[in-house]
Amino acid sequence: AVPKSANSTEQILSTSEFYLKLHDPYKHEKIKVASKEYALAANFSAPYGLWLAENNLGRLAYLTLINREDSLSMPHLYMLEPYNPNKKVLVLIHGLASSPEAWIRLTNDIMGDPVLRENFQVWQVFYSTNMPILESRFQINALVQQSFAQVANNAPAKKDAVLVGHSMGGVIARLMVSQADITQDAFKLVQNTRIAQFKDNPLFKARLQMQPIPNFSRAIFLATPHRGTEYADRWHTKLARKIIRIPGAFLGAFADTLQGEIGLKGFVKELGHDLIQNGPSDLSENSKFTAITEDIQPSKNIKFHSIIGNTVDTQDTKLMSDDIVSYESAYLNGAVSNKVIKGGHSIQETPEAVLELRRILRLHLSDLGLYDPE
Template sequence: MTTSSKLDKVEGSTLGAAPADALDAVREWAMKAHAGDEPLRAWLRCAMEAYRAIAVVNEDDLEAAIALANLATSEAITLLLREHHGGWCAGRMRVGEVEMQVELRNVPSTLPPPLRVRLAEDVPMDAFDGRRYGRAGFGVALAALSSLDADSPTVRLRPHSGAFRNLTAWIEPDAHSEEAPPRLVFADPEPFDVATIGFRRLPLARDTSAAYAWAMEESRLERRGLWGLVGGNQIGRRAGLYLLEDFDSQKCPLVMIHGLGSNPLIWSRVANAVWGEHDLRARFQVWQVVYRTDVPLLAARLHVQDYLDEAWSLLDPQGSAKASSRSVLLGHSLGGVVARLLCAHSGETLWNAAFLVPLKDLDARREDLEIVDRIFHFVPYAGISRAIFLATPHRGSPSASTMLGRLTGDVVGRRTSEVHALRRIAQRNPRAIHPELLPVFLEGRINSITTLQSGQPIRRAAETLMPPAGFPYHTIAGVLPRHCVASDGVVPLGSAILPGAASSLVVRSGHRVHERPAAVAEIVRILREHAAESPLES
């Protein structure tokens, strides 16, 4: 909608019947700005006059006053962004001949200035299949990006691409001086969801999709995921657990674990839905895992466990936060298998699938023994209270045995410390390894692909490891039409569906089932169920 049509819409509502002393000045400055008479100065003045009018107009004229304030703010910010190409910081600044005061109101320290800002409506929603979440209200929705705060103790838990937040902006007059420059407010709408103007409390406009969509435009993870699988090491340097928002000691962590050769960007539609639904945004915080998917399955599980340990040691070293007992795991494909094993007790099942003697009887370096002990022996990760598995090959995948799988498997994962430890142990203890696995260990041919093959001994043993009784888990699987065997093209339906699941959903989909609207809706349903069973304490 053009500026003229927006102005006509406001003029055609209640503006003409508004009290002259409240809205005439607003209309005058809007017309000056529209006519091109120093438009930036005029839109700023229009926004200030509309702000003042909001405090005094009657209820019939309030909507028109808010619409004019928002229009003026949007037009002013558009002009400011066109003329000011640097970052935005709190304090006085001059753009051309116009001076103003910039205030960062309730903006968290994890979004340090200078900020890059963009009108939310200008950020395309391609990453979310066109789905934008937000609401109308007072102010103009913005997306903001900034660099990381290097001095923050939790900087290791922040995405390398920088911080992002959805903000709300408006322009208001100085409360103490008529002669003071206009005040441009950038506010975080999360802590305080209303603006107080006079005796009125107005819900803030918000857009919960734009900042993440903009951040995704600038992320390089997508092109690095597969490269990390077949020889690149950039994903390895980025590996870890990342908070996409500020830590909240009350909210349930929703820990998202991607699949083979993939990255956290696959969860864009799910994260968008969680942030877009008010009840879910109030109850869940989005955490995402980046991990090397070229390593053996059990090593991948151990790595994710270590990332969780590091995060909790930084966020809640005393273990007193309510959030620490409420985590929900969300895993796709290989990530789903990792998630299931994080909920399981290994006992001696995995060790006996690989070794013929106890750990203490192996002739090996202490460091190697510690590595294999941690790989093959584990208990359910503390604090996980639910899991959702999507397109997960719990019983293996025939695709891992295809020609492509074998060719890729030959170049994947031979450089990891876990593989080297197994190799050294096999060289010194050949009679202690199951004969079927001995050549695999000796040649270092154990990796994420080989450990997903249906007949692989360790994978067969891992298949039997399930969450404890009473632990709720859910499966979501895809099926493509016209396949002789029900499958999503990668994982057979019989491998993706688990007995004992609290719920199972099969949708018409390929392997990227996490992108299907029906699957996203099912995740939303499950999270609401979890929230109802885990009420927040006051």
């Protein structure tokens, strides 16, 4: 209530009783004041920027890479807005030595686009990229499935989610929407008869037998080295790989189950140069991880797209590269679209890539009958 004697804002604030009513701009576009409708204004990017600044995930990404931040060695999932059962889920997985900061442009674009903002909610995954990729896939897969398990079966958010991965995150994303059993192939590659005792160990079987997460129906891969990269074998990257350690949390997961004469340390030491190695080493085109996973294709129920960077002034696909990943490694047969964009490996930060992502996300909504491009 405002007294008639109040002649200024200062007088109103100092002498009057008033009520502050907050409205969620995600739920309300307009409000009524004195029988008149007013459009609500909102800065949808501000909370995201504050969250990034407070958590400093970019710095943590490098600390976890060299295993100096034990508290974040296991993957985390962050929802950028309160869960909404009526919105489709968009899951973003970053690449090597990166963090959710890699998705700033895309996330801002989604928040600034009414069509995407009203139909998608963003879930971001943060994980230690020094982890073996098979382990990261296993942990992130479990994390995402646990999150979807909390969603009611009749909620629109339960199905037709979209999975997006950049670089190493793209490799993990592909394996999360694929069906494959690489148990036999994995143990054939390891020239060590002493580890045969672990062949049927449920810990290994769970990591080598893959099923697509049923909640996804579309995936997008950006600058993804599906067949590895020669960049991982250059002298300076090999040097860096030597100082990157497998996280203690990963080794600890096996401590209670790997019993017998070889023991945990002995097992890792003997297997380390064959199958279990850090994430950057897995990305080598000569790694055994690449050898057993490069031919794994997304499930037939998944529509997928590739966005590929190219810094070379040529249209020859054998020469095209984003300086780290070659076109031939990033290309996947059977994709709905393969978009080549001029730019380096961090292609997800370019306006052209953001526009292509926007196009694909709108196409997804259109296919579901949730958006009319006309």
